[in-house]
Amino acid sequence: MAVKGKTAKAHRVGEVVSASTAAFQVHCHKLYEAPPLGSLIRCGTDGSLVYGVVANILTESLDPSRKPIARGADEDSEEAVYRSNPQLTRLLATRFDAVAVGFQDSGGLHRYLAPLPPRVHSFAYRCDEGEAREFTESLEPIAVLLGAPIASQDEVVAAFLRLASRAHPDPQAFLVRAGKELAVQLIGQSQRLNAILRRLSR
Amino acid sequence: MTEDGMPDFKGSAWRGLVIGGSLTDGVDVRLDPDASVEDIKVGTLVAIEGERMRFLGQVTDVSLASADRTLGAAPPDVSDPFIARVVSGTTAYGTIKVAPRLVLSKEVGIAAEGPQPAKTVPAHFSRVAQASGGDVELVFGKEDKHHFWIGNPLDMETKLCLDIHKFVERSNGVFGKSGTGKTFLTRLLLAGILQSGAAVNLVFDMHSEYGWAGYAEGGKEVKGLKQLFGSKVAVFSLDEESSKRRGISPDYVVRIGYEEIEPQDIQVLRGALGLSDPAADATYSLQRKFGRKAWLRELLSLEPEALSGLADELNVVQGAMATLQRRLARLERFGFMDPASTHDSVAHILDYLGRGMHVVLEFGGYGRDTLAYVLVANLLTRRIYERYAEMKERALSERAAEPTPLVITIEEAHRFLQSGVAEQTIFATIARELRKYNVTLLVVDQRPSSIDTEVMSQLGTKLVCLLDDERDVDAVLTGTSGASKLKSVLASLDSKQQALLFGHAVPMPVEIRTRDYGTPDSYLSLGHLDPAERKARIERDIAGLFGPREG
Numbered sequence: 001m002a003v004k005g006k007t008a009k010a011h012r013v014g015e016v017v018s019a020s021t022a023a024f025q026v027h028c029h030k031l032y033e034a035p036p037l038g039s040l041i042r043c044g045t046d047g048s049l050v051y052g053v054v055a056n057i058l059t060e061s062l063d064p065s066r067k068p069i070a071r072g073a074d075e076d077s078e079e080a081v082y083r084s085n086p087q088l089t090r091l092l093a094t095r096f097d098a099v100a101v102g103f104q105d106s107g108g109l110h111r112y113l114a115p116l117p118p119r120v121h122s123f124a125y126r127c128d129e130g131e132a133r134e135f136t137e138s139l140e141p142i143a144v145l146l147g148a149p150i151a152s153q154d155e156v157v158a159a160f161l162r163l164a165s166r167a168h169p170d171p172q173a174f175l176v177r178a179g180k181e182l183a184v185q186l187i188g189q190s191q192r193l194n195a196i197l198r199r200l201s202r
Numbered sequence: 203m204t205e206d207g208m209p210d211f212k213g214s215a216w217r218g219l220v221i222g223g224s225l226t227d228g229v230d231v232r233l234d235p236d237a238s239v240e241d242i243k244v245g246t247l248v249a250i251e252g253e254r255m256r257f258l259g260q261v262t263d264v265s266l267a268s269a270d271r272t273l274g275a276a277p278p279d280v281s282d283p284f285i286a287r288v289v290s291g292t293t294a295y296g297t298i299k300v301a302p303r304l305v306l307s308k309e310v311g312i313a314a315e316g317p318q319p320a321k322t323v324p325a326h327f328s329r330v331a332q333a334s335g336g337d338v339e340l341v342f343g344k345e346d347k348h349h350f351w352i353g354n355p356l357d358m359e360t361k362l363c364l365d366i367h368k369f370v371e372r373s374n375g376v377f378g379k380s381g382t383g384k385t386f387l388t389r390l391l392l393a394g395i396l397q398s399g400a401a402v403n404l405v406f407d408m409h410s411e412y413g414w415a416g417y418a419e420g421g422k423e424v425k426g427l428k429q430l431f432g433s434k435v436a437v438f439s440l441d442e443e444s445s446k447r448r449g450i451s452p453d454y455v456v457r458i459g460y461e462e463i464e465p466q467d468i469q470v471l472r473g474a475l476g477l478s479d480p481a482a483d484a485t486y487s488l489q490r491k492f493g494r495k496a497w498l499r500e501l502l503s504l505e506p507e508a509l510s511g512l513a514d515e516l517n518v519v520q521g522a523m524a525t526l527q528r529r530l531a532r533l534e535r536f537g538f539m540d541p542a543s544t545h546d547s548v549a550h551i552l553d554y555l556g557r558g559m560h561v562v563l564e565f566g567g568y569g570r571d572t573l574a575y576v577l578v579a580n581l582l583t584r585r586i587y588e589r590y591a592e593m594k595e596r597a598l599s600e601r602a603a604e605p606t607p608l609v610i611t612i613e614e615a616h617r618f619l620q621s622g623v624a625e626q627t628i629f630a631t632i633a634r635e636l637r638k639y640n641v642t643l644l645v646v647d648q649r650p651s652s653i654d655t656e657v658m659s660q661l662g663t664k665l666v667c668l669l670d671d672e673r674d675v676d677a678v679l680t681g682t683s684g685a686s687k688l689k690s691v692l693a694s695l696d697s698k699q700q701a702l703l704f705g706h707a708v709p710m711p712v713e714i715r716t717r718d719y720g721t722p723d724s725y726l727s728l729g730h731l732d733p734a735e736r737k738a739r740i741e742r743d744i745a746g747l748f749g750p751r752e753g
Contacts, residue, residue, distance in 0.1 A: 172284070179288030180235045187269045190293065194278050194285070201284040 011125040014096075016043055019117035021100060022149055024052060026124045028094040032059060038159025040132045041098055043124040048105060050118045051127075051135060052098030053160050055150045059094040068092065098124075099148040099156070101141040111140040132167040136174070139181040146185055154192060157182070158199035175200050214331035215357075216241050218298065220250060225323050228262055228299040228687060231330045239264050239296030245691040245702070245713030247333035247355050248300050252324035255305045258317065258333060258341060260711060262687040263299035300330065301687045303710035304341060317341050317709050335360035341709050350394030351727075352387075353701070353714035362714050364391075364663075366398040369707040370609055372662025373633045373643040377650045377678050381419065382667035383699050385411055386719050388611065388646050389427070391665070393728055396431055396560055401607035401642075403560040404551065404586070406579040408569040408613040413437040413562035414450045424720035427562060430730045436554050438547075440538045440578060441566025453554075456547040456563060457540040460502075461495035462581060468530070469626040470580050470618065474573045475529040481522040484513075491516065499541070501527055502534065536574055548585040555586075555608060576617050583610055584628040591639045607640045615645040616652035624654035633657045651677040662706035668695040684711075 013035055014028040024043070028034050034057045035041055042051050061068050068091075072081040082088055103114035127135065135141070145157045161178045165171035179197055186193040216237035223229035229250070233239065242264055250257040268274075270293050278293070280286040302320040317340070338360045343349040349363035369391075376391070378384045389412060395401050405412050414426045414437060428435045439445040439452035465485035468475070472482045488497040491512075504512060504527065513523035533539055554561050563582075568574035586608070593605040612618060612629065624630035632643050634656070645661065647653060651673035659681040669675050675692055679685040682704060688711055692702050695713065704711035718724040 175284065176287050179284070180292045183288055183292030184235075184269075187293070188272070190270050190272050190276050190278065193293065194276070197278065197285045197288055198282070201282050 011128070013041065013124050013126050016118050016120050016122050016124060017095070019120060021113050021115075021117050023055070023097055023099050024050075024118055025095055025097050028096065031089050031092055031094050034094050034096045035126050036159070036163065038156055038161075038163050040101075040127040040135055040160070040164070041124050042127055042131070043118045043122045045122070048114075048116070048118075049103060050100055050114045051102040051104075052124075053101050053141070053145060053156060054096050055099045055148065055156045056097040057094065058096070059092055062091055062093045066091070097150065099145060099150055101144045102135065109135070111135070111138055112144060129167040132164055136164040136167070136178075139178055142178065142181050143185055154196050155199070158196050161200055214334070216332065218330040220324050220326060220328040220330060221297075222326075223299070223323060225302065225320070228301045229259070229323050231298045231300055232267075233291065233296040233298065235291035235295065237291060237296065239266065239298075242296070242298055243356055244694040245356050247338065247358070247712060248298075249331055249333040249337050250300065250302065250324045251329045252305075253328070255307055255324070256337075257302045257320055257324050257328075258304040258306065258337060258710065259300040259302040259320070260687075260691065260713075261298050262301045262690050265297050265299070266294065267297050268294045299687075301684055306337075306340065332357070338362055342712070347398055348400070350390075350398060351717055352390060352394065352703070353716040356700075356713050356715065362712060364394065364703070365707050366394050367400045369663055370395060370401040370607055370642055372706050373645065373660060374663045374665070374705075374707075375615075375645040375647070375650070375658075375661040375678070376665045376667075377647055377669060377674070378667025378701070379648050379669055379671075379674075382695075382697055383701070383716055384646055384648070384667055385409075385416065386418075386699075387665055387667065387701055387716055388412075388644065389416065389424075390717060390719055391644065392427060392560075392611065393430065395609055396427065396434060397729065399558075401609045402555045402558060403562075403609050403611060404555065404583075405560075405562045405611040406575070406582075406613065407562050407564045407611075408575050410444070410448070410564040410566055410569060412611075413564050414448070418720055422720065425725060425730070427560065430725060430728055431560070434558075435560045435562060438551065438561055438563045439566060440563065440568050440574070443537075444566025445564060450564075452564065454547075454550050456538060456550075456578070456582075458536075458538055458547065458578060458581065459540050459542070460499045462585075463498050463533070463577075464494065464581075464584075465489050465497075466584065466626060467577060467581050470576055470623055471573060472626075473623060474576060474617075475532070477526065477529060478522060480519055481526040481529075484516065484518040484523055484526055487516040487518060498530065498533075502531060532573065533577070536568065536571075538568070538574075538578070548582060548589070551582065552586060552589055555606065558606060572614070572617055575614065579612055580618060580627050580629070583612075583632075586610075587628050587632060587639065587641055590641050594639045605640050607642070609642055609644050611644040611646065613646045615643075615647040616649045619645070619653045619657045621654040624657055630654060630657050633660045650674050653677065655680060663703065663708065664705050666692060666695075666702045666704075667700065668692075668697050682711075 014026040016024050017027040018025045035054050037054055039054045042049050044050050071085055075081050100113055102111040146153055165174045168174040182196055183193055218231040218233040221230050221232045242261060244261050246261045248259050248261055278285050278289045302323055304317040305320050306317050338355055343363045343365060345351045345361050345363050348365060348367050350366050351361040352364045353362055355362050376384050376388050392403050395403055407413055412426050414428050415423050416426055418424050428437050436453040438454045438456050440456050442455045445452045468485045469482055488501055492500040509523055510520050513520045551561055565575055590605050596602055597604040618627045618629045632641050658677055664678055666678050675689060679688055691713055699716045701716055702713050
């Protein structure tokens with residue numbers, strides 16, 4: 001996968017702040033500017049790229065000891081709260097957890113866990129449609145996501161497939177193919193399968 | 203084609219994987235998720251890519267399976283088309299049962315040996331797909347002088363060919379209830395035999411539909427053999443009036459002399475005439491008394507007193523003798539019965555056959571009368587067979603030329619071949635003796651269960667259109683290996699233009715859509731040209747040879 005030139009600042013979303021082989025956390029450079037749930041991101045540099053799927057997004061106070069308090073009692077709108085309290089953008093931080101779903105090395109693209117996690121402070125980038133399409137040519141990531149150590153796996157899988165389908169020339173055909181893969185992975189769990197499929201069909 | 207010269211699976215509408223099974227029960231194949239069971243029909247030809255061999259088989263059953271036992275309790279929401287598409291083929295999938303019939307070795311050199319009967323099954327997870335046109339050609343042969351295109355395998359464009367030389371080696375049968383296309387199939391077979399020159403035909407044409415013209419359902423006229431093959435076919439008639447009414451001038455009008463009828467012929471008619479055993483057996487005594495030629499005329503001319511005297515003399519019950527006379531008098535009303543008997547119809551037929559011509563004997567109005575049909579067909583066949591036997595024996599002893607193989611087509615065959623009657627008729631003898639004397643039968647019938655089982659088991663190739671009656675189905679499948687599996691194929695035949703072929707002349711059972719007959723294209727493919735077209739072609743050939751005509 002050619003990623004050169006795509007490491008532009010415009011695609012950069014943040015930095016890795018903690019990492020394990022199965023998942024890593026990214027601190028977003030801008031408040032509230034995390035990629036949507038289920039997006040495909042990558043971090044690291046050419047030669048050791050790790051791909052992840054956004055699994056959980058949270059915004060909280062930077063200092064755990066200082067809880068945010070309600071400030072908008074006299075304001076007309078939400079925006080006005082932030083305008084009146086410009087320090088908020090510095091005191092709050094948006095982070096997201098990403099499930100590692102693949103990596104790229106000199107041997108090419110692999111859709112299973114990387115041998116080593118990404119380094120802390122490596123930049124995380126949003127993958128464009130071309131990358132997302134190439135990564136989801138094969139549907140192995142579904143199995144990785146279904147087994148990932150995260151809450152609401154099914155929601156993440158559904159969001160990931162919905163987003164990925166937009167990168168394919170025939171989104172519906174992609175979803176059907178992905179749905180069939182899910183059906184195979186979830187044999188014996190018809191309730192779970194039905195729930196995911198309902199999320200994909202809408 | 204793959205590297206080893208075997209056809210590949212790219213053209214198949216569906217694919218699957220072997221997941222189990224056995225040689226006797228058939229191989230279980232799980233269909234790929236994108237394949238729909240609705241695309242697959244019982245009877246379809248299937249290729250299985252084993253490790254060292256390629257198997258060819260036939261779908262004998264299609265079933266639904268599910269990977270999830272809770273599926274029935276919590277079915278997916280299939281009203282959503284997306285969910286329905288996903289679930290079909292995965293959680294709920296189709297399986298098919300394939301009966302392996304033949305193997306083709308993939309090793310170079312052995313493939314040239316041709317297909318062998320399957321004596322094992324393909325390994326687990328062998329790929330399965332619909333057989334390709336290449337497979338069909340490899341197994342059934344390409345259309346040429348010896349291979350006649352009889353139809354197409356189900357859902358395939360490839361021509362499926364019948365080895366006509368092999369076909370005429372044995373007696374064969376065409377079965378199916380009425381209206382399923384027996385006559386069309388038979389007409390095609392006759393055309394195939396005609397085209398290949400493998401044998402000459404003698405057709406006892408009960409309903410006058412093979413010679414000049416026949417009728418499709420709906421009344422559309424279709425050309426008969428004479429119209430398609432002209433001088434190669436002679437139409438004989440038993441009913442000149444009927445032929446003339448239909449605007450045909452027969453090549454010969456067949457007459458039967460009283461002298462030609464023998465006690466054997468009466469034995470066959472026992473049922474049709476309602477004769478008791480003693481009455482029928484009395485004919486032999488009559489023949490001994492009056493001689494072979496005169497017995498029938500003598501019997502019919504006797505006055506009642508003389509008849510009772512004769513009965514006493516021959517030690518026959520008087521009532522039986524009187525019944526015999528009364529019933530045989532029925533023959534007198536047949537217009538083709540000729541007291542003068544100067545005709546020798548058999549010699550005429552043999553003369554035509556000897557010249558390589560094909561003879562269709564039209565029964566005209568007599569076709570509606572079983573008595574006439576059975577009498578004439580049996581009588582002529584018996585005498586033709588005797589002459590063939592003589593010729594064949596002479597050929598063996600003097601190394602003279604053998605008689606051209608003869609195929610005799612009989613319709614309503616159960617009237618000749620039902621158990622009890624079969625032993626008396628010449629047809630059972632022919633069926634049993636195979637081609638010892640170069641004569642074989644093409645039996646056309648709608649009630650195979652009425653045919654003597656011994657005769658049925660001797661038939662080489664069977665072409666079966668739809669049959670409803672369980673007994674008929676059992677009868678045609680007697681003596682066929684894998685009969686139970688063929689039964690499901692047979693039951694699924696369409697009522698029109700479909701037939702199951704199995705037996706001597708086909709390497710494996712196969713279900714076909716019979717080749718079209720009756721359209722201008724179909725006549726053309728059989729080599730028929732309209733007079734105008736023929737003339738134009740001759741003109742073109744002349745122009746090609748000598749340049750355009752001047753002026």
